Amino acid sequence: MFIYKAGVVGAGAMGAGIAQVISFSGLPVVIKDTDDERVKKGIDLVRKVYQGRVDKGKMTASELEQKMSLVSGTTSYDDFKDCDLVIEAVFENMKVKQQVFQDLEKVLPETAIMATNTSALSISQIASAVKRSDKVIGIHFFNPAPVMKLVEVIPGLQTSSETVDDAVAFAESLRKMPVRVKECAGFLVNRLLLPYLNEAAYALQEGAAPMEEMDKALRAFGMPMGPFALLDMLGLDVCADVSMILYDSFGPRMKAAEILGAMHKANRLGTKNGIGFYVYDETKKADLKPILDEIQAKTGVKGTPFSPERLVFQMINEAAFCLEENVASPSDIDLAMLAGTGFPQDKGGPLHLADGIGVDVVLAKLQEFSKTLGPRFWPAPILKRMVAANYLGQKTKKGFFNY
């Protein structure tokens, strides 16, 4: 199927980022939001990304205007009537998203693809609200959308294989790297990333180390940004929503660290409102200590040790759970983490890393963490089976991959 025009519902940071990516590929795109001010803000965000390229000499001012001429804004669904594909990027609320899809179905051509950029909600449940549920699919971009190469393509129960193929081809046409992911809460990348970020939050609230030190340690490991800087960039409100969805699906191993809820409650949302773990707006200077003291008094847990492994092994363990559930292949899991989170290229992804460390070593460390830090580290069953069968990674020439 050819896509001649696309639409985006929701002119926030993700919606605008997606619209920039679409227009950059040469396709007209219309951005919709509920009022003119939001639409304008979204279009300004698109322009800002292009302006950044002009400032760096990667594009001329006239090329910027050419690209911007492909971007239009609207507050009415009527302007989607000639769109072949629309991506919804409104906030994470099932009822709101289902309403958007019902509204879309009324105006879109019968052949149009209706995609959601949800971070964690069920594609199948969103699709259940419309008649043409075979046309509904997850096309999940990563923040910042103009930069991150990965796009997760997630079919729901009702999605047709034709829609999946079209979504993959569309992502490729945007010069992104699509990875097909079996539907589950958090899909692939968030399902691995959130336990890693959550572990950073546990380490902080337990006084394991100052957040600046932990961010530095994870950057030294090779991540492009530290976990607290990333939490702030993603937004503590978004992380709280995704954490809840993960907990609802996977239970205690995904229980969110208390500090994530406390930050949300204190309206410390991250870069978007000038204060999260770090302070971005000097007028909002505030101390984290009272929040930490209150949590430590409540949980009684403090002084646990910090190591980058504490965070990274959460990622490896969840990757093993995903593998066991056929969420994606080992190479797609690694590729998705490289392209979706900037996991260090030289380590090849969490599963290649585990093979290099030794699957037996990973298992033993998880068992130790499980005793000392909590049962959320309980190892994925596949790890025990691999060790028992001598699939130890590079040292036995077979592990998650063959060597």
Ligand code: CAA
């Ligand atoms: N919009 C557009 N472009 C941006 C940008 C933004 N918000 N932020 C950075 N960039 C561009 C910069 O302009 C720069 O472009 P050039 O190469 O053309 O000069 C490039 O990205 C690199 O930026 P910087 O040099 O300023 O900084 P950096 O090298 O540290 O990269 C980063 C910034 C791309 C954000 C990098 O730190 C990174 O990859 N961080 C990890 C981000 C991550 O994990 N994202 C996934 C989160 S999970 C998610 O999004 C899913 C969900 O549903 C919650």
